[in-house]
Amino acid sequence: MIELSELSGLEATDLVLRYGDKDVVHGAGLHLEPGRIVALVGPNGSGKSTLLRALARLHEASSGTIRVRPDGGEASDALMMKRSDFARHVTLLSQSRPVPHGLSVRDVVEFGRHPYRGRWRAADPEGPAAVHRAMELTGVAELADRGVQELSGGQLQRVWLASCLAQDTSVLLLDEPTNHLDLRYKVEIFDLMYDLARIHGVAVGVVLHDLDEAAALADHVVVLSEGRIAAAGPAHEALDAALLSDVYSIRIVTHTDPLTGRLRTRAVGRHNDS
Ligand SMILES: Nc1ncnc2c1ncn2[C@@H]1O[C@H](COP(=O)(O)OP(=O)(O)OP(=O)(O)O)[C@@H](O)[C@H]1O
Structure with missing residues (x-):
């Protein structure tokens, strides 16, 4: 097993990401720490995958910094590292x-x-x-x-x-990792992510669409909206009902599950407003 002290995470600041001449991420920052899970949530097209790809150096940032600390020493500029060195520290499970x-x-x-x-x-x-x-x-x-x-x-x-x-790697990026998985494997992959973080000290960054899954799994939730970070923090803070309703343009209500103490969310459609 890897010693926690040898590990470091990944820190991105002020990332501006664009396709052609169109900015789609406007100055986002993210810190993935060893042993912790950060969930990125947000509507379709809000920039989640582009941000994750930029962290994995698969999408070139127009500006901003990405730093990793490979050997527990000084942080290095990830964008200046040799590709093979970077790939020993950061990997991405992309969507397709x-x-x-x-x-x-x-x-x-x-x-x-x-x-x-x-x-x-x-x-x-x-x-x-x-x-x-x-x-x-x-x-x-x-x-x-x-x-x-x-x-x-x-x-x-x-x-x-x-x-x-x-x-x-000591940093694991996952873009909707439970796509296509049946219930058993979905739960097993979430358990595995938890073990990788808690037991092996991996820094995990994961894009999820299900807000309840994000609340259950992540130490820190980042809500992306139109390429900007609208909220970030523990699930109970970041997944605020009014903010989510605004970001997703649909009424969203939240409550705390009395059995688990976890935050639950519900989008209220025209036919289930009970
Ligand atoms: N290859 C591309 N060329 C041009 N624009 C793109 C490209 N890929 C994505 N975009 C645009 O960039 C923005 C962010 O897309 P991105 O895929 O990062 O969003 P997302 O939050 O991951 O979406 P989803 O939840 O649908 O997967 C969107 O407006 C999208 O249309």
């Missing part, structure tokens, strides 16, 4: 990935070890154990020799997650 042709599940999970192999396919003594562990954690070990093209959407999602886990 093309299905590779002719590859087995094991091949795809092993791809997660690419930052450790280098250009000349150098030895990666920890690779086999990391791949095995990632497949066990995500429940895909029994699929190891199957072609990824044969898999269901949910199985494939777990294979991609296994590939990210094999990368063995």
